[in-house]
Amino acid sequence: MRGKGKDPRETMAEKRDFYEVLGVDKNADNAALKKAFREMAKKYHPDTHPGDKEAEEKFKEASEAYAILSDPEKRQQYDQFGMAAFENGGGGGAGAGGFDFGGMDFSDIFGDLFGFGGGRTRQTYNGPMQGEDVRTSVRITFEEAIFGVDKEITISQKDECTSCHGTGAKAGTTPETCPKCNGKGQVVYTSQSFFGTVQNVTTCPDCHGTGKIIKHKCPDCSGTGFTSSKKKIAVSIPAGIDNGQMVRLRGKGEPGTRGGGRGDLLVQVIVGTSPKFARQDMDIFYQQDISFAQAALGSEVRIPTVDGDVIYTVRPGTQPGTRVRLKGKGVPSLRNKNVRGDQYVTLNVAVPTRLSDEAKEALRAYDLAAGDSLGKAERDAAPAEKESTSSEAGKTAGEKNSSENHKGKKTIFDKIKENFTE
Ligand SMILES: [Zn+2]
Ligand SMILES: [Zn+2]
Secondary structure (H helix, E strand, O other): OOOOOOOHHHHHHOOOOOHHOOOOOOOOHHHHHHHHHHHHHHOOOOOOOOOOOHHHHHHHHHHHHHHHHHHHHHHHHHHHHHHHHHHHOOOOOOOOOOOOOOOOHHHHHHHHHOOOOOOOOOOOOOOOOOOEEEEHHHEEHHHHHHOOOEEEEEEEEEEEEOOOOOOOOOOOOOOOOOOOOOOOEEEEEEEEEEEEEEEEEEOEEEOOOEEEOOOOEEEOOOOOOEEEEEEEEEEOOOOOOOOOOEEOOOOOOOEEEEEOOOEEEEEEEEEEOOOOEEEOOEEEEEEEEEEEEHHHOEEEEEEOOOOOOEEEEEEEOOOEEEEEEOOOOOOOOOOOOEEHHHHHHHHEOOOOOOOOOOHHHHHHHHHHHHHOOOHHHHHHHHHHHHHOHHHHHHHHHHHHHHHOOOOOOOOOHHHHHHHHHH
């Protein structure tokens, strides 16, 4: 066992300062550390220097420095205590200076460097923080969703306080560096355990992690650094938007802190229903009533679309439930408003519930001319009545019908299916 001096750095005399190793200054942020390490790693990576002991040592040294400095907690411990911070319980100076590589995750940086995986850099502690996103919603009509609309919404928006410029300190005063944590925002508690000295890092209770103490609070923002006010914000809603979709307004969210940018405003669009139309994605559905005469004889009918009425020619003999497609009368694509869905129209043959005497008379006359369906039962029953009772005759007719159905004659269900394939 080697002896330990009072200054832990003395015993680690062979170890260079981590900042020196990476060639960065003490205030370097994570991005600068990463950049410096990438350069070192590229230069000395063992894969590019097989068998080169010196390069391997340099690479190890840089990796170790980066592993410590890129971790906010470890960096703070290193800044305060030097290498001693990592020797506790680490095997009493055995091996590579008491530093344990086990459990270190380099996939982040190596992913970036060598092109596999790749991860995010952690938010630099005390560095700029982007503001939070803010969510709100807006209601629009069915038609507005199809053609797009500009809306103005009113939201309560946070801004940096103009009196204190976001510091939260009363005019003429400045926030002071928190004496408890020396502005670091974190405090390290040391305790003894079976394994040695344990260091617990927690958010500073005095400054709540900001590193600053405001003695005289700004009266306009109560020391928060922010004020809220009602703001009108223009939202351009694109044609083709669907219910529940989101419009993102960059930089309209909450202000950032320590120089970070504003978050975004996320506006959820709630689309109203239409009394006429139904919508599914880019297609519109509509039910068009036509009269029996229109269906039988064929006719021009006006069909409403979101672009206004179109004249559609119903063919003679059109069956109830026939579907027709009006191309390009649907909803525009969000990506390209020149691309549009279709409108599907179901033609319903409407049966009148009220008829004038004149119309009834004409309909009876028509029926007689078209084969007298109204007198059919009477005619069919007439010969049967001579041989059997009317109830038996009814039974016979029913049996006859059902046997015909099973002989391959098309059922009503087949007809429905046919109509929907049109
Ligand atoms: Zn203020
Ligand atoms: Zn503090």
